Structure formats: C-alpha cells, structure tokens
Ligand code: ARG
C-alpha cells in the first residue's frame with residue numbers, strides 16, 4: 001500500500017490529553033490509556049479510527065461505559081469505534097510484550113532496560129492512538145515497575161509524583177507541559193547510573209542535566225555532557241533559542257536502530273553516540289558524539305516545538321537540524337576539515353543514492369514504509385538545501401527567517417512551504433524556483449566552459465545545468481543554483497570580481513552567482529590576463545560539477561586556492577583522474593605525468609608547516625573506492641582498488657622521507673585531548689603511516705606494530721590495527737587477538753574488532769566473516785554488531801563484497817533474509833547494499849539480481865524490505 005503526499009487530510013479529532021499508565025512486567029506489560037477526544041468542528045461525522053499494531057485489547061470504555069463487542073472493530077492495524085459523540089473520553093487497556101520486541105520499535109528491552117523508539121510509527125505498538133505527527137497532545141505518564149530491578153523510571157517532562165506501592169513495586173508520574181505528537185513520547189526504566197550536571201539558560205532558568213547509562217559506563221559520559229552544555233549555549237547565542245523544561249535527560253542503550261532520538265526532555269541514544277573514553281573511542285567517535293548530542297538537542301526547537309505535519313515533511317526537521325548540528329560542529333572543530341567531511345558523506349553516499357533505483361526527492365511524494373526514508377537524501381541533502389538558503393539569503397537574514405518560522409509555528413505541525421514562506425518574508429526574496437530542490441530528485445550536473453576575450457579583457461563563463469532522470473521523474477526543470485565563485489591570477493593571488501552590467505561592482509574577491517537557467521553565460525570584466533577559476537567554493541550547491549581544468553590547473557588550485565574546500569577538491573579531482581586513467585591502457589602516460597604533479601603537490605603540503613594539520617591530512621587523502629566507483633559508467637571493482645593502491649605506493653616510495661619526517665614530527669605529546677590541534681596532528685600522523693605502510697618492507701611493518709603497541713588511545717590503535725590486518729604476515733592476527741582481549745566485553749570496542757575484519761582487503765575476508773558470524777561475541781539481535789560486520793562488509797569493502805563469484809552477495813542476502821523477521825528496519829537498510837547493482841558488469845549484475853529475486857520471492861517479507869527490494873528490481 002502506497003501513501004501519497006497529495007492525499008493528506010487533516011485529522012478528524014483532537015486529542016486534548018493523554019493519560020498513560022504502564023505496568024512493566026517480565027512477561028506482560030499492561031498499558032492503560034485515557035484519551036480526551038474532541039471532533040474537529042469542520043470534520044465529517046463518522047467512526048473513530050485509531051492506529052494500533054497487533055495490540056491485545058483487554059478493556060475498552062467510552063465515557064466510562066464498557067463497549068459491547070458490536071460497538072467496535074479490531075484488526076491487526078487499528079481499532080474502530082463505530083459511533084462516538086462530539087467530545088468524549090476513551091479508555092483502553094492493552095497487553096504488550098516488550099521482551100519479545102526485536103524490531104526495536106515501540107516499547108522494547110535493551111538488555112535489562114525498558115526503552116522506547118516511537119518515531120516514526122512505533123507508538124501504535126504501545127497503545128491505540130492517532131499515530132501521526134499532526135495530532136499533538138499533552139501527555140501524563142505513570143510507570144509502575146519492580147523497585148529492585150527498575151529503580152529508574154523516566155518519561156517526558158517533569159516528575160510530579162513518586163510512590164512506593166508497598167508490594168515491592170514503585171511508581172513515578174511524569175507530566176509534559178508541552179503538547180507533542182506521539183512520536184516524541186518516551187519511557188525508560190531500568191537499573192541505571194546517572195551523571196548529573198546543571199545548566200543556567202540565558203534567561204536564568206536552572207536546568208538539571210542527567211545522562212543515564214549502565215553503571216559500569218559512568219566513566220564514559222563526560223564528553224557527552226560537555227557537548228550538551230556547549231550545544232545549549234550555542235543555540236542561545238546563535239539562534240536565540242532557549243531550553244524550555246527544568247530537566248533534560250539522555251539515556252544510552254546498546255540496542256538501537258538509528259543514532260538517537262529527540263523525545264521531548266528524554267532523548268534516547270544508541271550508546272555509540274554517548275560513551276567515550278580515549279582508550280575506547282576514536283577522534284571520529286568523539287566528534288560524532290558531539291554532533292549527535294547537539295543534533296538531538298537542537299531538535300527541541302526544530303522538530304519538537306515546531307514539528308512536521310506529515311512524514312513527507314521529514315526533512316523539514318531533519319535537514320534543518322543536520323544543518324544546525326553541522327554548523328555547531330564547525331564552530332568547535334577545524335571548520336575546513338568539517339566541511340570537507342560533510343561534503344564527502346554527501347558525495348559518496350547521497351550521490352550514490354541519486355544514481356540508483358532508490359533515488360527520491362528531499363521531500364518524497366509517496367512511500368510505502370516511512371522507515372525507508374530516513375536517508376542521506378532527506379538528512380544530508382536536506383541540510384545542503386538549508387545551507388543554500390543561507391547562502392542565498394545571507395547569514396543574518398537566514399537566522400531571522402528561521403526564528404520567524406519558529407515563532408509563527410510554535411506548537412504547530414508545519415510544512416516545507418511554511419518554512420520557505422518564513423524565510424522569504426525575512427529576506428523579501430523569491431524562493432519559488434528554489435522550492436523545486438525539495439521535489440526534484442537526482443544530482444544536477446553543472447558543466448562549465450569559459451572563454452577569455454583578450455581584446456576586451458573579459459572572461460565569459462557558460463554554465464549549463466542538467467539533471468538526469470530518476471525513477472518516476474523523467475524530465476527535470478532548471479534549479480536555482482547558488483555558485484560561490486572566486487578567481488586567481490597566475491601568481492595565485494585573488495582577483496577582484498566585476499560582472500559586466502554591474503559596473504559599480506562591489507570590489508569583492510568572492511561572490512555568489514545565481515544560476516537559474518538551463519544554460520546561461522556571464523561575463524566578467526577588467527581581467528588583464530586569463531584568470532584561474534575557483535567555482536562552487538565551499539561546495540555551495542549539491543551538484544556534480546564538470547569543469548575543463550587541465551591537471552596543471554588542478555595542481556595550481558591545490559596549491560593556491562584560498563578556499564580550503566576547493567583546494568581539497570582540486571586534489572581529489574587530480575587524484576581521481578590519475579587513478580581512473582591508470583586503469584586505462586591508452587591514458588597510462590597522462591596518468592604517469594599527472595602522478596608526478598600530484599607527488600610534487602603532496603611534497604609541498606608535507607613541507608608546509610603553517611598548514612592546519614587536520615587539513616593537511618585531508619589534502620593528502622586519496623578519494624575512496626566508493627566515490628571512485630560512482631565516477632565510472634560501469635564500475636571496475638578491481639581496477640579501482642589496484643589503481644588506488646598503485647598511486648598510494650608510488651607516493652609512498654617517492655615521498656617516503658617526507659612521510660617519515662612528518663610522521664615523527666606528529667607524535668602526540670602529553671595527555672590525550674580532543675582539541676582540533678591534537679585531532680589534526682593524529683590524523684596527519686596516521687595518514688603518513690598509511691602511506692609508509694604501503695612500502696611493505698620489514699621496516700614499515702615494524703612501524704605499524706610499534707604504533708599499535710605504543711598507542712595510548714583508540715585513534716592510533718585502530719589505525720595501526722587496520723593496516724596490520726590488511727597486510728600479509730602474522731602481525732594482523734596477533735594484534736587482533738590483543739585487541740579482542742583489551743576490549744573486555746565492551747560492546748562498542750567489540751564492534752570495532754568486527755568492523756576492522758569486515759573491511760579487510762585480504763582475499764580471506766569473506767571466509768573470516770563467515771567464521772565471525774558464529775563467534776561467541778556476534779549478536780545478530782544487536783544492530784550495532786550487525787552493522788559492524790555485515791554493514792561494513794557490504795557498504796565499505798567493495799573489493800571483497802563484489803568478489804566476482806558472487807559469494808559476497810549470497811552472504812548479504814542470507815543475512816537479510818535471516819534478519820527480516822527479527823528487525824525489518826535493519827533488514828531494509830542492509831538491502832540497500834544491493835542498490836547499485838545495475839552499475840556493474842554483467843556477471844556481477846546477474847549475481848546481485850539473482851539475490852534480489854531470491855529475497856523478493858520469499859513468502860513473507862516485511863514492508864520495509866519488500867519496498868526496497870521491489871524498487872531495486874523495477
Ligand atoms: N529523529 C531521529 C534523529 O534523526 C531519528 C529517528 C529515526 N527512527 C526511525 N525509526 N526511523 O535524530
């Protein structure tokens with residue numbers, strides 16, 4: 001069954017208040033609900049239909065009167081009360097079994113902790129309700145549970161009552177003063193430890209901050225708490241947004257389908273995004289924790305105070321909130337590096353999504369299972385759209401517009417149109433054409449040609465945009481594309497930009513061009529010599545840009561561009577050219593020349609002491625195999641891997657002294673710190689180690705072994721482990737054994753142990769994954785563990801996943817099939833590993849198609865999996 005955006009209708013009833021009463025039990029959990037309902041004046045009379053997913057109804061009362069069996073209907077998805085008055089109270093009691101809930105939606109258990117995940121449609125697995133975001137109600141929740149096993153009882157809002165029930169049980173009652181949709185409901189109960197802190201808001205409100213974790217993890221919460229306080233302050237200072245309750249709670253659980261959830265006042269997190277100590281978490285983990293903590297906190301305004309009218313608007317909260325967390329993070333870490341990382345995710349994963357059968361718009365027009373739309377397109381491309389809006393409006397107007405949106409829609413469920421309207425009013429700008437970005441799927445391609453007119457001292461640049469067809473969208477309309485542009489003279493100095501027709505000019509060295517047509521030409525004047533163009537600075541639009549630069553120009557930009565993003569991008573494009581040409585007999589020679597150019601550029605980066613070390617590490621990074629695969633008509637799995645390895649080795653051989661010197665100079669001193677300086681130093685050091693390791697000598701393998709053994713933090717340790725596991729020789733096995741012993745049953749460290757092996761480029765990888773599937777530490781019910789082993793293998797190890805005999809595909813399919821009855825959402829996610837199947841050679845294509853057909857022909861498929869697989873085969 002497909003749901004369409006165009007079919008949206010407003011809810012027929014309001015729910016003024018919701019009183020929930022939970023009796024948590026080991027076998028049965030009883031949920032009593034009392035809803036105060038009111039028919040909307042303009043809605044037609046008719047039955048009351050509530051969502052409820054396989055609930056066992058024990059009792060139903062309407063205005064206190066038990067309903068007779070012929071007064072209501074029940075099925076697997078809903079409860080229908082045939083006749084109801086204008087306003088009434090409906091009481092139901094249902095029984096659910098959280099301990100058997102392996103799908104991790106609704107109320108479930110993670111170890112000994114009761115917890116919830118209601119977004120998007122999990123609340124219907126808890127009780128009968130209008131499980132849609134535009135029904136907002138005030139919730140009061142009482143939790144009753146055994147006192148000893150479940151000392152902690154949490155829900156949204158403020159705790160207004162606690163009772164000892166005298167029979168070994170106790171209860172707590174929580175009241176949330178803000179009306180909210182049910183997807184923001186949360187409940188947690190267990191034997192948890194708590195780290196406490198305080199925050200005073202800008203207006204002087206005292207907020208209790210509490211992070212709940214299993215007691216042995218209490219020493220891993222300091223970073224998350226610090227991040228929370230920074231995020232709270234940042235939102236006040238940047239957007240003028242203040243927290244609105246007296247308490248803010250975060251709970252970490254080990255079993256979680258996604259990253260985290262912004263439930264009002266009670267965030268529930270995948271423990272991966274809370275717990276960290278230098279010995280257990282990498283720099284990237286620390287940074288991700290800071291980002292996700294901030295993300296969920298920022299949702300309190302962009303998501304909770306103003307929510308979404310329906311799930312088609314998901315990017316309204318997610319795109320905006322990702323944009324906000326990226327902005328926050330870039331204020332904490334190296335701004336240049338952060339932008340490169342964000343773009344890398346987009347270009348590697350979102351661009352891939354756009355080229356395949358699952359391509360969809362930031363605001364899709366239909367879906368079968370909304371869980372399948374928590375995608376890089378909705379989140380990360382959505383964030384890029386917000387970023388373009390900021391570029392178009394300018395930062396101050398943009399902030400004013402966002403505040404206006406939040407003011408006008410506070411307490412409401414809004415749409416993308418509402419958001420754009422508020423921005424338009426703040427900026428007095430036409431965003432009509434811009435809006436197409438939300439409905440048009442696919443990655444636009446912008447081709448650039450330029451012509452220097454010596455006699456007129458002018459440069460004409462022609463921009464041509466084209467967006468390839470995506471499923472269901474054959475023809476595309478031109479988009480409003482902001483292009484941030486700069487120009488360099490032949491000495492690498494910035495030039496002043498002057499557009500013809502704008503003689504007054506602004507005398508700036510950078511400006512934003514607003515491209516709006518399929519093809520348009522702009523003329524820049526007062527250019528005594530042909531300039532070097534730097535286009536789409538900071539990746540000002542999520543497009544694929546096709547330029548005409550020579551390799552010399554790319555090397556020039558890599559050296560001189562004042563825009564850090566474009567410096568990096570020039571290097572990436574040069575490296576890409578070399579790797580892809582290297583695989584091709586006829587262009588080998590060009591590749592060899594370009595390689596010398598790249599080596600010379602890298603040499604000067606390695607010698608440049610003034611450079612931000614984190615940025616240097618990025619500039620020295622070769623494009624990853626997934627990104628390279630996207631640049632080919634038909635993916636050459638082995639060619640990409642070998643080509644990239646050859647370039648790595650060539651650079652290692654030619655620059656070994658420099659890599660060695662920088663490696664030595666970048667050793668950490670003193671205590672571990674996550675300050676950008678220290679993070680940058682570690683990443684540069686480990687980048688050098690990556691090259692040195694490619695020398696494949698006794699000495700280099702000793703260096704890796706020493707790095708591992710002398711490591712005092714996870715960043716250095718895992719970097720060395722990864723290299724050793726990829727190498728021939730016994731070191732890898734030895735270090736894996738050591739790593740496993742050190743993990744001491746820490747699930748997050750064990751995940752890394754699995755992931756490192758799943759990522760190995762060694763031919764034995766597939767066999768070792770099969771062994772790992774029956775390892776005593778492998779837990780198929782735990783999403784983090786499944787993602788570490790199967791997700792890493794199928795998404796981050798193209799060389800071994802796409803092994804030509806198809807055995808990698810068979811393994812993935814088997815895991816998907818086994819997982820679907822257990823956790824459909826995870827099965828749907830894993831199936832995405834096949835989405836690029838049409839882009840491979842015939843043998844691989846057929847082998848993947850066969851696995852997809854095998855899955856689709858199963859007698860019982862979850863909606864999650866069936867939607868994804870059916871679309872892939874269409
Ligand atoms: N709103 C959450 C976040 O991005 C994600 C929850 C997604 N859950 C799901 N079952 N699809 O912060």
Ligand code: ZN
Nearest residue numbers: 295299318321
């Ligand atoms: Zn979010």
